Amino acid sequence: MKSKTVIDLKGIIKRFYVGMSNELEILHGIDLQVHEGEFVSIVGASGSGKTTMMNIIGVLDRPTEGNYTLDGVDVARAKDRELSLIRNQKIGFVFQTYNLIGRTSALKNVELPMLYAGLGKRERSERGKELLEMVGMESRFDHNPDELSGGQKQRVAIARAMANDPSIILADEPTGALDSRTGRMIMDIFHRLNQEQKKTIVLITHSQELAEETGRIVTLKDGEVVGERRGNGC
Amino acid sequence: MLVWENILLAFHSLRANKMRSLLTMLGIIIGIASVIAIMTLGDSISSSVTDSMASMGANNITMGVRQKSSATETTDSGMTFSFGPRMAQPTEEDYITEEMLYDLSSRYEEAIEGFSLQEMVGSGTARQGALYAYVSAVGVNEVSLENTDLTLLSGRLLTERDQQEGRKVALASDLLVEQMFDGDNSGAIGKTLDVLFDDRYYSYTIVGVYEYEASDMGFSSSSDEDTETTLYLPLQAARNQTHNTSGYRQLTILTASGVSASDFGEEVQEYMNRRWYGSNESFEINAMSMESVIESMTEMLSTVSLAIAAIAGISLLVGGIGVMNIMLVSITERTREIGTRKALGAANGSIRLQFIMEAVVICLIGGAIGILLGIGIAAAATSLMGYAVSPSVPGILLSVSFSVFIGVFFGYYPANKAAKMNPIEALRYE
Numbered sequence: 001m002k003s004k005t006v007i008d009l010k011g012i013i014k015r016f017y018v019g020m021s022n023e024l025e026i027l028h029g030i031d032l033q034v035h036e037g038e039f040v041s042i043v044g045a046s047g048s049g050k051t052t053m054m055n056i057i058g059v060l061d062r063p064t065e066g067n068y069t070l071d072g073v074d075v076a077r078a079k080d081r082e083l084s085l086i087r088n089q090k091i092g093f094v095f096q097t098y099n100l101i102g103r104t105s106a107l108k109n110v111e112l113p114m115l116y117a118g119l120g121k122r123e124r125s126e127r128g129k130e131l132l133e134m135v136g137m138e139s140r141f142d143h144n145p146d147e148l149s150g151g152q153k154q155r156v157a158i159a160r161a162m163a164n165d166p167s168i169i170l171a172d173e174p175t176g177a178l179d180s181r182t183g184r185m186i187m188d189i190f191h192r193l194n195q196e197q198k199k200t201i202v203l204i205t206h207s208q209e210l211a212e213e214t215g216r217i218v219t220l221k222d223g224e225v226v227g228e229r230r231g232n233g234c
Numbered sequence: 235m236l237v238w239e240n241i242l243l244a245f246h247s248l249r250a251n252k253m254r255s256l257l258t259m260l261g262i263i264i265g266i267a268s269v270i271a272i273m274t275l276g277d278s279i280s281s282s283v284t285d286s287m288a289s290m291g292a293n294n295i296t297m298g299v300r301q302k303s304s305a306t307e308t309t310d311s312g313m314t315f316s317f318g319p320r321m322a323q324p325t326e327e328d329y330i331t332e333e334m335l336y337d338l339s340s341r342y343e344e345a346i347e348g349f350s351l352q353e354m355v356g357s358g359t360a361r362q363g364a365l366y367a368y369v370s371a372v373g374v375n376e377v378s379l380e381n382t383d384l385t386l387l388s389g390r391l392l393t394e395r396d397q398q399e400g401r402k403v404a405l406a407s408d409l410l411v412e413q414m415f416d417g418d419n420s421g422a423i424g425k426t427l428d429v430l431f432d433d434r435y436y437s438y439t440i441v442g443v444y445e446y447e448a449s450d451m452g453f454s455s456s457s458d459e460d461t462e463t464t465l466y467l468p469l470q471a472a473r474n475q476t477h478n479t480s481g482y483r484q485l486t487i488l489t490a491s492g493v494s495a496s497d498f499g500e501e502v503q504e505y506m507n508r509r510w511y512g513s514n515e516s517f518e519i520n521a522m523s524m525e526s527v528i529e530s531m532t533e534m535l536s537t538v539s540l541a542i543a544a545i546a547g548i549s550l551l552v553g554g555i556g557v558m559n560i561m562l563v564s565i566t567e568r569t570r571e572i573g574t575r576k577a578l579g580a581a582n583g584s585i586r587l588q589f590i591m592e593a594v595v596i597c598l599i600g601g602a603i604g605i606l607l608g609i610g611i612a613a614a615a616t617s618l619m620g621y622a623v624s625p626s627v628p629g630i631l632l633s634v635s636f637s638v639f640i641g642v643f644f645g646y647y648p649a650n651k652a653a654k655m656n657p658i659e660a661l662r663y664e
Contacts, residue, residue, distance in 0.1 A: 055658050060576075060577060060657045060658050061658055080581075081581055081582075084579050084580065085579065085581075087576070087579045088578065088579020088580075099573075099577075099661070100574075101571055101575070102571070103246065104246070112575070113578045113579055115236070115239060116575075116578060116579045116581070116584060117579065118236075160578070164579075
């Protein structure tokens with residue numbers, strides 16, 4: 001069965017300092033398709049263009065050339081306002097540094113994307129609690145981030161990424177700041193989301209070991225896709 | 235709904251930085267407090283003064299002799315010198331005479347209801363054995379007595395015959411009766427009161443006792459025994475005692491109803507000076523109605539208020555810049571938060587609104603504290619001066635809206651800066 005394409009990158013080129021003497025091309029024409037329900041990892045050493053690619057996939061940045069269709073929407077040349085909406089509705093970010101809003105309870109953090117989506121207070125609170133329960137944080141609704149351990153913070157962040165039921169979850173080194181045991185727990189959550197909820201997950205990592213767990217491994221080097229192979233997962 | 239969420243958010247981040255928030259608000263607090271204090275003080279004073287002046291009769295015109303403001307002399311060589319006021323007392327020749335009053339009343343028969351005439355005798359001490367009471371004796375004519383609004387407790391007021399014959403009778407206060415006659419108001423009627431003025435005793439027969447009312451201007455002395463009360467005498471009796479036969483230095487014109495006191499006052503002044511004082515070198519007539527006094531007083535107060543409000547405005551400007559400064563610090567500190575919010579789908583407008591609301595909330599809380607502080611200061615000041623405090627409602631409304639304005643105005647630039655941040659750079663900010 002051929003499922004639909006969620007991420008469709010065609011000939012993505014990204015240059016910085018365009019038109020200046022120090023013009024720099026980071027991505028030299030990337031083609032990548034990610035299908036619904038896939039768990040893909042993008043690996044590469046630092047300087048390989050991973051981060052730039054993640055920014056483009058996460059529509060935090062626009063490609064200089066090329067086409068990007070996300071869940072059927074052409075986002076390469078969308079306006080700022082539209083990009084905010086796409087980030088809000090179609091993408092769930094999980095960062096290496098968690099990026100929870102300080103002095104704000106776990107529940108409020110999870111509610112935030114729903115707030116920007118314009119959901120009512122009751123709805124936000126109900127869904128937020130549901131999501132926190134899903135990641136095993138039901139006893140920590142009212143805790144502020146500084147009262148949580150790294151693993152707990154990352155679980156809250158995953159719940160937050162799921163808030164508006166996005167098309168993809170984009171995880172940038174989600175276990176990079178965690179010890180291996182906690183990292184394992186986080187990876188298990190991703191596997192669960194992928195298998196039970198059929199979430200499309202793009203994992204960006206420099207760890208070959210983690211990448212092996214995923215369904216497909218895309219290797220990036222010097223701004224080009226140099227290898228693509230099946231992983232052990234799925 | 236997003237506005238409400240932003241207000242909560244703003245409170246949240248202010249609570250997180252209590253000290254900093256308070257210091258930031260200080261400029262706003264001081265500015266608003268001084269505006270409110272001044273406006274409340276001005277309102278309280280002018281309403282109290284207006285009330286007490288109105289009770290003295292806004293339709294009355296006070297006419298008096300005053301020194302000409304400058305005498306101009308021309309020397310032989312043709313040079314003109316202006317002399318500043320040289321202090322001089324008007325002599326009896328300069329006083330307003332009966333003849334002038336007669337002329338005035340026949341000329342303005344319609345407008346003038348009467349002249350309230352008084353002759354100040356001065357302060358004295360009533361004595362009877364070891365008992366004593368301080369009095370200030372004043373001769374009054376019938377119009378003046380009517381206008382004084384006394385509450386008679388026993389006896390009678392001064393009659394026409396008392397006036398015509400210059401009888402040595404007097405109206406005494408119940409306070410004096412308390413001290414001299416054991417508080418027996420009716421028993422005091424017909425008693426003789428010996429009063430020492432300078433070195434001479436004068437005797438009066440008490441014909442009436444009136445109720446003493448403490449001055450509402452708040453300058454009454456501490457104890458009842460030392461209070462100087464007024465002893466009302468027939469005008470003629472007082473003039474006989476002071477040997478004043480020529481006229482009056484000051485008197486009050488009662489105008490008929492429907493006459494504009496301030497306009498009529500000017501007309502009387504102009505007429506009197508032209509008719510009677512044109513040849514007087516150093517004195518002239520000044521006729522002023524309470525109405526015009528109140529007007530000029532209110533005008534002066536509002537000018538002072540305006541000047542102080544301008545100074546407070548500068549304080550608010552400085553306060554606003556302080557708010558802008560702290561907002562800039564705040565968004566720099568929270569760059570990652572801004573990046574995260576953008577990654578989670580916050581539109582630029584939402585970020586801008588968030589920080590503008592934060593600035594507005596700082597200014598509004600500062601404004602609210604300032605208003606309370608200002609009213610407190612004004613209440614303390616007015617109670618010291620003995621006026622009733624009346625908070626200036628337009629002042630409060632003005633302050634609140636001005637606080638919001640400062641918040642939006644000085645919050646916009648930092649908020650816009652936050653809104654326009656590049657999410658990638660903001661997320662990577664260390």
